[in-house]
Structure formats: structure tokens, C-alpha cells
Amino acid sequence: DIQMTQSPSSLSASVGDRVTITCQASQDISNFLNWYQQKPGKAPKLLIYDASNLETGVPSRFSGSGSGTEFTFTITSLQPEDIATYYCQQYDDLPRTFGGGTKMEIE
């Protein structure tokens, strides 16, 4: 199975900060990577697909980049409503696998 390692596992930042999460795949997955946001008690929501494509309706402060084994997810200006846990997910191979998550908090 392809292992997806996210860091950090938790992150505390201030409103307006630029925040970045990294996701490392255990093998080359090209750009077959997605990012999701999950708010407490809610289902995950797709934010970014194919490493860098913004899902329709997602604010432009969210972005993704990377290819191969190293990927980043960035929020350019953190908003209070961005408090959530963020997950990366690969689809280069089966089984589909998710990173362990990054819990975002406001300072």
C-alpha cells in the first residue's frame, strides 16, 4: 500500500496567516493527489484534486502543489471558518489511502 505521511499533525495559527501542510507519498504518485477539509461532526469536503486543481466553489485562498512524492497544501490567509482537519489522499494505486490528517486551530 502507498503510505501518505502528513505534517504537521496539528497546527495553530492566527487569522490572516499563511499556513502550509505537507504530504509525502511512500512512492511516486505523479499528481494523483487530492486534499479534503473535514469540519467537526461533518463529512469531508473535496478542496483540491489532481494536486493543484481547485474544486468548483472553493475559495481561492486554498491551493495545492507538488508531484511525485512531495505535495503541499496552502491557505494564503487563514480564516476562522477554516478550522478543520485536512487530509491528503492518493489515487495512483489501490487501495486508495489517506494521510493521517492535520488539525488546524486558531491561536
Added chain:
Amino acid sequence: QVHLVESGGGLVKPGGSLRLSCAASGFSFSDYYMSWIRQAPGKGLEWLSFIVGSGGSTIHYADSVRGRFAISRDDAKNSLYLQMNTLRAEDTAVYYCARGRDYFDFWGQGTLVTVSS
């Protein structure tokens, strides 16, 4: 708009069975792969299975559920199912149905399955 609603969760004893359903609306259900994904309490996401639409036979499972769980669908009823047999304590989780195979662009609200004696 796309809407997915899971049902069928509940409390079941170890070794027991449960069948989850997912009712879909707002899109051409038969045109899409559908998946089941679960989340144990306080844990991350685990993909379980997907099934092709339009009467195809492509199905894949995670090792953790292969041989115990069975995914199926009824395109005439716009419904997805997960038959879960030989349930274990470690199967306790919220189970989500989601649209897609490679990325999951719509999710249901989830249904809680608790396996406990």
C-alpha cells in the same frame, strides 16, 4: 443538487451482520463509480471499496474488509449498499458513501456502526 443519504447503521454484536444503504439524488447515478469510506472514532479516513456504475462488474476492496464486506448497487433505485458480515470491534466507525473512484467529490452525512457486546 447532489445528495447522498446513508442509513442502516446501529449497534451490532461481534460476529454479526449489518447492511448499509446510500440513497443518491441530484445526478445521473448510473454514470458514476461509488465508494464506501469509514472513519473510526477520533481517527482518520479509510477507503473500503468502490463499484463501477452502468451495470459493470468492476469492484475493489481494501484488505481489511475483503471477504467480509460486499458492495453492490441498484441503479434503478439510485442506491448503493454495503453488506457487512462477521463484524469486529475494529469495524466501529462512521461509514460514508461518496461519489467517485479517484477523488470523492460528494459525501453523505455518514451512518454510525458500533460493534460491541
